[in-house]
Amino acid sequence: MPNSVRVLQISLRRRVMDRFMTALAALTVLLVLLPLGAIFAYLLYRGFGSISWAFLTQIPKPVGEAGGGMANGIVGTVLILGIASVMGVPLGIGAGIYLSEYGQNRFGDLVRFVADVMNGVPSIVIGIVAYGLVVLRQKHFSAIAGGVALAIMMVPTITRTTEQMLLLVPHALREAAYGLGVPRWRTTLSITLRTATSGVVTGIMLAFARVAGETAPLLFTAFGNQFWNLHANQPTAALSLQIFNYAISPFDEWHRQAWAGALVLIVLIVAAVSAVRIAVSRGTLAGVR
Amino acid sequence: MSNQAVPHPSFGGPEPDSVAREQVKTAANPLLGFSGGEGADTAFRFAMLACAVGVVALLGLIVYQLVTGSQLSWHTFGWKFFGSSDWNPVEDQFGAFPFIYGTLVSSFLALAIAVPLAVGVAVFITEMCPGWLKGPLSFTTELLAAIPSVIYGLWAIFVMVPLLRIWVQPFLARTLGWTGFFSGPPYGIGMLAAGIILAIMIIPIISSISREVLTVVPQNQREAALALGATRWEMIRIGVLRNARAGIVGAIILGLGRALGETMAVTMVIGNRPEIAKSLFAPGYTMASVLANEFSEATGDVYLSALIEIGLALFFVTIVVNAMARLLVWSVTRGLPARSNA
Amino acid sequence: MGVEIKVEKINAWYGKTQALFDIDLDVLANHATALIGPSGCGKSTFIRCLNRMHETLPGARVTGRVQIGDLDIYKGTSATQLRRRVGMVFQKPNPFPSMSIYDNVAAGLKLNGFSNRKQTDEIVETALKSSALWDEVKDSLHKQSGASLSGGQQQRLCIARALAVQPEVLLMDEPCSALDPISTGKVEELIFQLKSKYTIVIVTHNMQQAGRVAEFTGFFLLGRMIEFDKTERIFTNPSDKRTEDYVTGRFG
Numbered sequence: 001m002p003n004s005v006r007v008l009q010i011s012l013r014r015r016v017m018d019r020f021m022t023a024l025a026a027l028t029v030l031l032v033l034l035p036l037g038a039i040f041a042y043l044l045y046r047g048f049g050s051i052s053w054a055f056l057t058q059i060p061k062p063v064g065e066a067g068g069g070m071a072n073g074i075v076g077t078v079l080i081l082g083i084a085s086v087m088g089v090p091l092g093i094g095a096g097i098y099l100s101e102y103g104q105n106r107f108g109d110l111v112r113f114v115a116d117v118m119n120g121v122p123s124i125v126i127g128i129v130a131y132g133l134v135v136l137r138q139k140h141f142s143a144i145a146g147g148v149a150l151a152i153m154m155v156p157t158i159t160r161t162t163e164q165m166l167l168l169v170p171h172a173l174r175e176a177a178y179g180l181g182v183p184r185w186r187t188t189l190s191i192t193l194r195t196a197t198s199g200v201v202t203g204i205m206l207a208f209a210r211v212a213g214e215t216a217p218l219l220f221t222a223f224g225n226q227f228w229n230l231h232a233n234q235p236t237a238a239l240s241l242q243i244f245n246y247a248i249s250p251f252d253e254w255h256r257q258a259w260a261g262a263l264v265l266i267v268l269i270v271a272a273v274s275a276v277r278i279a280v281s282r283g284t285l286a287g288v289r
Numbered sequence: 290m291s292n293q294a295v296p297h298p299s300f301g302g303p304e305p306d307s308v309a310r311e312q313v314k315t316a317a318n319p320l321l322g323f324s325g326g327e328g329a330d331t332a333f334r335f336a337m338l339a340c341a342v343g344v345v346a347l348l349g350l351i352v353y354q355l356v357t358g359s360q361l362s363w364h365t366f367g368w369k370f371f372g373s374s375d376w377n378p379v380e381d382q383f384g385a386f387p388f389i390y391g392t393l394v395s396s397f398l399a400l401a402i403a404v405p406l407a408v409g410v411a412v413f414i415t416e417m418c419p420g421w422l423k424g425p426l427s428f429t430t431e432l433l434a435a436i437p438s439v440i441y442g443l444w445a446i447f448v449m450v451p452l453l454r455i456w457v458q459p460f461l462a463r464t465l466g467w468t469g470f471f472s473g474p475p476y477g478i479g480m481l482a483a484g485i486i487l488a489i490m491i492i493p494i495i496s497s498i499s500r501e502v503l504t505v506v507p508q509n510q511r512e513a514a515l516a517l518g519a520t521r522w523e524m525i526r527i528g529v530l531r532n533a534r535a536g537i538v539g540a541i542i543l544g545l546g547r548a549l550g551e552t553m554a555v556t557m558v559i560g561n562r563p564e565i566a567k568s569l570f571a572p573g574y575t576m577a578s579v580l581a582n583e584f585s586e587a588t589g590d591v592y593l594s595a596l597i598e599i600g601l602a603l604f605f606v607t608i609v610v611n612a613m614a615r616l617l618v619w620s621v622t623r624g625l626p627a628r629s630n631a
Numbered sequence: 632m633g634v635e636i637k638v639e640k641i642n643a644w645y646g647k648t649q650a651l652f653d654i655d656l657d658v659l660a661n662h663a664t665a666l667i668g669p670s671g672c673g674k675s676t677f678i679r680c681l682n683r684m685h686e687t688l689p690g691a692r693v694t695g696r697v698q699i700g701d702l703d704i705y706k707g708t709s710a711t712q713l714r715r716r717v718g719m720v721f722q723k724p725n726p727f728p729s730m731s732i733y734d735n736v737a738a739g740l741k742l743n744g745f746s747n748r749k750q751t752d753e754i755v756e757t758a759l760k761s762s763a764l765w766d767e768v769k770d771s772l773h774k775q776s777g778a779s780l781s782g783g784q785q786q787r788l789c790i791a792r793a794l795a796v797q798p799e800v801l802l803m804d805e806p807c808s809a810l811d812p813i814s815t816g817k818v819e820e821l822i823f824q825l826k827s828k829y830t831i832v833i834v835t836h837n838m839q840q841a842g843r844v845a846e847f848t849g850f851f852l853l854g855r856m857i858e859f860d861k862t863e864r865i866f867t868n869p870s871d872k873r874t875e876d877y878v879t880g881r882f883g
Contacts, residue, residue: 018520022417028409029418029426032496035489036433039444046447094340102334103341104689111341113615114348120543120611121351121604122550124577128584128600132354141585152347159344172725176789178687180739180796181715185333190742195729213437216552216577220585240439247443248557255447262440269435327709 047263050256056264060226060242066253070261072228076143076237077268080222081212083147083232088154089204093193095155096162096200101188103163112163115156126152127217135221143229143236146222150214154207161203165196201280205273212269215240239265351604359598361591370598376563376579378587383595385602387563391480391573392603395555396548398484398569399491404541406488407495411537414496415503416525427500434493442557445486450477450558453485458570473568476560481569483559487548495544502536502621503529539617546610550603552577576603633661633830634700634799636681641695643676643685650676652855654695658847663822663831665841665862668851669877674834675722677851678802681832682717683710699800715743717800718793718829723809724785726777726792732768735777735788739796754795762791763821783814790821801825803833807840819844838878842866850874 054069061068095115099108130149135141169192177187193200215238218224224241225234239261246258362370366383373384414426454477461471471481506529514528530537560572561582576599587593636658643651651673658664666674679685680693683704697704704713726735734741736755745751755772759765764787768775777788786806793801803822807815822831822844835841841848842862849859850869858865858874869875 014520014523018522021522021525025409025413025417028406029413032406032410032430032433032492036429038448039436039440042444042448043440091340091343094337095344098337098341102337107341111344113612114345116615117608117611118344118348118351120546120550120607120614122552122577122607124550124552124580125351125355125600125604125607128358128580128597129351129354131584132358132597133350152351155344155347170725172721172723173727175684175687175719175721176725176727176792177738177742178684178710179682179714179719179721180742180792181711181713182739182742183711184330186329186742188333191727191738195727197729209435213439215437215439216581219581223585240437243439243443244553244557247439247446258443262443265437266440269437327711 043259043262043266046256046259050260051263052260055257055260059228063251068257070237070239070242070257070264072225073237073239073242073261074264074268076222076225076229077212077239077265079230079232079236080143080146080150080218080238081208083144084150084154084211085204085208087147088151088207089158091151092155092158092204092207093162093200095159096166096203097188097193099159099163100166101192112160115159118152118156119160122216123149123153123214124216124219127219127221130217130221138233140233141221141223141235142233143222144232146218146236146238147232149217149221150211153211153214153217154204157207157210158203161206162196162200165199165203166192168199169195198280201276205276209269209273212272213240213265215244239268355597355601355604359594359601361594362598363594365591366595370595371602374563374565378583378589378592381589381591383591385576385595385599387565388574388576388579388599389602390565391559391563392549392575392577394569395480395483395487395559395573395575396545398480399487399548400541400545402485402488403492403495403544407492407540407544408499408537410492410496411499411503412525412530415500416529417521427497430493430496433489434497438490438551438553439557441486441490442554445482445554445558449486450482453477453482462570469567470569473566473570475570476572478558478560478572479570480559480566480573483555483573483575484569486554486558487551490551490554491544491547494547495540498540498543498618499533499537502533502540502618505536505622506532533621535617536621539614539621542610542614542617546607546614549610550577550607552581556581576600632799632828633826635660636800636830636832637696637698638681639696639698641677641680641693641697643673643680643694644690644692645676645688646690650854651680654856656849656856656859658830658832660830661826661828662847663826663833663845664847664849665845666832666834666849666851667836667838667841667877670836672851673854674849674851675804676854678719678804678832678834681800681802682714682719684714684719686710715739715796716798717802718796718798720786720790720793720801720803720806722805724782724789726780726785726788728776728778730777731773732775732777732780732788733772736791736795738792743796754797755791758791758795759788761794761825762787763817764788764791781814783810783817786810786814786818787821790818790825794825799830801829801831803831805834805836808836815840838866850877852877 054067056069056074057071058067058069059072060070095111099111103111126149129152130145134145134148173191173195174187177191178184218238218241222238222241223235224245225237229236243258243261243265246254246261362383366373370383371385371389374386375382375384376387410430414423418426454475458471458475458477458481462475465471510528510532511524514524519527555575556578559575559578561574561578562572563574564571566573580596580600584596587596638654638656641651641654642649654677666677668674676685681697681699685691685693693705695705699717702708702713702716727738730738733755736758737751740751740754756765759768764784767784768780777785780788807818810818819840822833825831833845845862847859848862848865850857850865852873858869858871865874866878869878
């Protein structure tokens, strides 16, 4: 910093200001990290304190009885997420491919804008839509309805990240394949998409992690269930729903279970994300820059 | 440079390739006949186009569901729906004003808390902190965004609310009670708790998008300020923040959009009473919360329709807010000059 | 074996900008023909018209007639069918980074639906031998990624990849511009050997290279072919003043 002697007086005030603002900015970082640390610390502390084998393997006991667990919620969450992925991932990837390979036009811009805007639609509103689409027609709550809601939420994220990742693949690779007489569709799938696999999967996992803990859109779609259920068109338990219901209940035992459920939910998300990441990096990362 | 006469050195052993080549030629000929050219290309293109159309159609579907679902309520109450405070399922009387009020107050309270912090974090990470700290810091703040809403709510109920009740609210009542915003019994639960938990939840999005915007401010703007003898803070103020202003505003509006629609954590701590009170200690209710609490129990047709109309209003507001924010952020990150006098 | 190429009145555009004007050219089978000229003269655009690669760019357009062997390439065939008979090697080596060496060479076969494992093995080996890369990579065909090779090896890998599809014509667009002198020497030697089996058209900005590898040379300037003749003649006794200025280094 060029502080010449002649302007020392002003410079001192300015330097103090400079230091002050730097300190202030650092303080904001601390203030933001504080709740994060607190949440994680408390989650681990209460979660590990409450988790047990029974919690992972049993279904809820009636009010007043000790014990029981959220096994049905864990299975239900996996089921709903599976349904959501099966519907949302192909649609999102397809739209992403369209945007990067054919979408340099007005319609492409529209799709990009719609996807970005849809990302901001409140999840509870998506829940209403899935309710109207599935629950009203079937006349009952179901895992499928929950899956539809979460799928709608996954699509915009997957679309945009897939597009961005495919655009990162150098044009020269596409040309190399065209030069071998490979048709364009084949080039897109076997060269462009394959080269970008790890990025595309990251996008999918981002979307997955975002919806895995969603509660609001499941409230009146999957609805929850105190018992075992593996039928996709019956009301289905989900971890997040159970955490919510237990948290706002007046029972200490259920509060403990809510914390255990929160821990399991976080671990489930992290495990799923890392497992897929590892599987993908084994498969393709070797060659990608 | 005539080279026809040059004998070809055999490469790779005693001409195995001519043999292989003969075999291959016959084998490869069906290969050459392998079609899947234009027809398959067109089919593929249409399939991908169908997916893209599907994304747009999804938005159309959302609008369609909300509009048709809310028809009954719209015809029954008209504009009065948004101005009335009477929410009485027993008498089939529905007015959404307390929910709109609660949504706005909690969201703007959240912004008031989150914006200085989030922008501070963004500035610190892009402009001030040592290089090795950048990665971990941005990763950690983004981790905040990955925590499910319901877990925020859980933490808020059992950790934050007691803290508010025992320490923060009595302190605020003593020092700022005269303003009327911080008076009444300290329940812990209420508008203030909702605002704070929302603030914590929207900090990551505001700060990560602000950071994106700050990093695209051209280096020469920074250097110009430094060359004039500016200190680092002056450089940030003149060279960076001024140029990034439109984008940061966009980031803030995006945060607002998130706060408006946030459901679970708010529902768990706001108190869920359709009251309009001046004090932030008092309980409130938001549009998203009333949907969460009452939608699956709504029995009458009008009741359900009224709830869907609240959903439609929420959808409409967040769409407008998000579209505005996206345009602002795009105007900066796409390299278009941000209007400096905007 | 290679086939001959007859080009009649090729015009090409990028959007509204015309890049090629009425090019006529006859390329002899089993010879190497070089195209030289200053950057932006249209030589690369021209060879991209020979395998219909030009039209893959947005807004690009071609008119005229190109006959490769018995094939009228802008009429009775699809672009993909054509490109299986006309291989191309690009300016910068572009192996597929997500594939092993073996998969890179076999890519053209596999992606076109050819799945005979044993024959693929043979073709890959032959192609790698033809591109003089076999000895360097034969022990790590499946272990090593194509992108992990050196620049010169990558370019020879790309040549092998092109050869594996059994083309009749090989188009090379400044294949050595990204390579060091030693690698360049190897690739040139390769071109020299390959022309007994293929018709080769090579674009180069390096006049010495044209002199070393090609029997015929065409000189391009501002989208037109100014002169086409035996390489020796182009370099020693050109008939056009502009060609003379270029080959004697007065511009470009």
